[in-house]
Amino acid sequence: MRINVLQHTPNEGPGMIADWAQAHGHALYTYHPYQFGHLPTAAETDMLVILGGPMSPNDDLPWIKQERQLIAALLATDTPMFGACYGAQQIVKTLGYPITKAPVKEVGWAPVYRESTIIPGIPAQLMALHWHEEMFVIPVGATRLFSTPQVANQGFVLNHHVIGLQFHFEPKADNVREMVVNDYPYIAGSVLKQTAADILATPVPPENRQVIATLLDYITAGSES
Template sequence: MRVAIIQHVAFEGPGRIADWIDARGFSSQTFHPYAGDALPELAALDLLVVMGGPMSVHDVAEHPWLVAEKHLIRAALEGGKRVLGVCLGGQLIAEALGAGVRPGEQAEIGWWPLEKQAQAKRSPLGRMLPQRLMAMHWHGETFDLPAESIALYGSAACANQGFVWRERAVALQCHLESTPDSIEALLAACPDDLKRAGAVQDAQTIRDGLSQCSSMAPTLQRLLDYLSGPLASLT
């Protein structure tokens, strides 16, 4: 399994996704288009992982490298590759599949519970995931559900927390990959985000929940094992 990771800012790396890659013995390479890196060749990857970032999918004028990245994501989806998107990455997948990406009704930052959507039982992946899960959130935008997708989770502040498309592409709004270090990096890089209105916790409350990182790990691992395994459709 060859994994290509696209990272959008220095402080939002793959976190526990990198741990999973190492544990499985897969090869991986991380690309930083914001720093001038060329994007991976489609033929050289089996799983494309698209990370989060503070920019919007619509910010192509400020971040022109997003244009090529959007083309790559669309080509990966059309080409039968397995794709995982986290936060901004999930929004980019949704947009590539024709769904809208827009500001949410409120910001969602901190530790908030997820509830599995009823339609998730239509997906083999959805049936494998827990009914309830405490997750890390750090976003102000959200996505609509694309055609042919199956909703996986929702939260009180954000109805669409994740979906699976054709059993080989998953978009997540939350950050299941978070580690204590990655959360500290977000707190250091984006302190003003904690002043936003909505479901926003303060820094101390977020730090008090750092032990939740370990409880998210089994769900992330199950999801990644499914995406990289024989059950994920390649059609």
């Protein structure tokens, strides 16, 4: 399987998603459209991963619109797709729904709560890394997967092949350090009231590796080759 990854900032890479791909023998191709302007075609994409970034789907940039054209083509063919933060918002925007400011800014470690048992093996509560201040609605036909008390729509699954999460399960410890040391000014104003030191001192929960694998296994079931 060829997994095409859309990365939108140097400090937010695929993390444990790359580990999962390697364990399954899949080929990972990482694109940086914000820098180079290149995107894969739908025909050469067996699975698409859309990572987070500092931009908004509402930004008027050609490559952001081109990403949505790719997403639309893959949605039409039920191609497996996983979006994190901005990536999830891009999927929802492609489906025709607005992306708006969240009632609060969430940056740091905080629990997320399971809202559906549609995907077996997901614990009722998990600790995730949050790095956002915009939010999506749950598309019609999708199932809400996760919530927090501050922002109800934290994750969804659509048609068994598409998952979008507002937060991050994918970072490993090195990834968290990279996010914090490069983007620490963004932490200011978060409702979670954590400092950069607080975030760095919190270990990545070991169960996050299994959860991200469970989510990716679910959307690719029957598609792997």
